[in-house]
Amino acid sequence: MKLPALFQIRVLKKAFAALFSRPYTTSFPRVPFEPILQFRGRPRYSEADCIGCGTCAEVCPADCIDVQDVSGPGQPLRRLVQHLDVCICCGQCERYCPTKTGIRMTNEFDFVGFQPADFEEKVEKELVLCEHCGGIIAARAHLQWLVARLGQLAYDNPTLMMTSLRELGVVAPGLKTGVNIFHRGRHLSVQCPRCRRQSALQV
Ligand code: SF4
Ligand code: SF4
Numbered sequence: 001m002k003l004p005a006l007f008q009i010r011v012l013k014k015a016f017a018a019l020f021s022r023p024y025t026t027s028f029p030r031v032p033f034e035p036i037l038q039f040r041g042r043p044r045y046s047e048a049d050c051i052g053c054g055t056c057a058e059v060c061p062a063d064c065i066d067v068q069d070v071s072g073p074g075q076p077l078r079r080l081v082q083h084l085d086v087c088i089c090c091g092q093c094e095r096y097c098p099t100k101t102g103i104r105m106t107n108e109f110d111f112v113g114f115q116p117a118d119f120e121e122k123v124e125k126e127l128v129l130c131e132h133c134g135g136i137i138a139a140r141a142h143l144q145w146l147v148a149r150l151g152q153l154a155y156d157n158p159t160l161m162m163t164s165l166r167e168l169g170v171v172a173p174g175l176k177t178g179v180n181i182f183h184r185g186r187h188l189s190v191q192c193p194r195c196r197r198q199s200a201l202q203v
Pocket of ligand 2: 060082
């Protein structure tokens with residue numbers, strides 16, 4: 001007859017040895033827990049390194065990052081809102097971030113909250129609008145990043161060139177929207193792809 005597991009010699013030996021060995025579990029939260037190096041905890045945006053391109057939202061398999069473009073009477077902004085209560089800590093956002101440091105996985109694992117807002121991670125970036133139709137082109141930091149990456153080649157693109165020159169203070173800030181985009185003098189202005197195509201065909 002087979003004895004119940006509790007009375008088997010093998011089990012009894014292990015149970016007896018366990019009485020005199022250290023526990024397998026950690027003493028968290030009494031003793032702070034240090035995760036292993038490869039641990040993936042909550043991701044965090046870097047205000048300085050994020051360029052507001054929105055790639056992280058595109059690649060997130062849990063669809064937990066919202067890209068909110070807010071344009072109105074004030075400064076137009078792109079707001080990236082990450083919902084940590086939905087995040088599965090997979091690391092895809094960090095992996096595909098073009099700057100590599102715009103969002104980083106941390107080793108934080110014990111984030112708690114009492115309402116959805118407690119689980120939101122946000123970053124805001126200024127938007128650049130088309131000087132003709134007022135449509136959204138990209139975040140200013142994104143255009144600056146492109147100019148830095150392209151170097152001299154950026155001057156092939158009037159929008160990038162004007163963005164760069166305005167940052168340097170060489171030319172005045174953007175003109176009012178609604179002016180005639182087919183005027184030759186308006187070719188060198190900040191335009192969305194649609195207006196650029198229209199003006200390029202007409203000039
Ligand atoms: S720079 Fe990186 S973190 Fe910022 S929006 Fe783009 S992909 Fe996301
Ligand atoms: S870690 Fe994964 S699930 Fe979480 S925000 Fe990044 S891509 Fe989305």
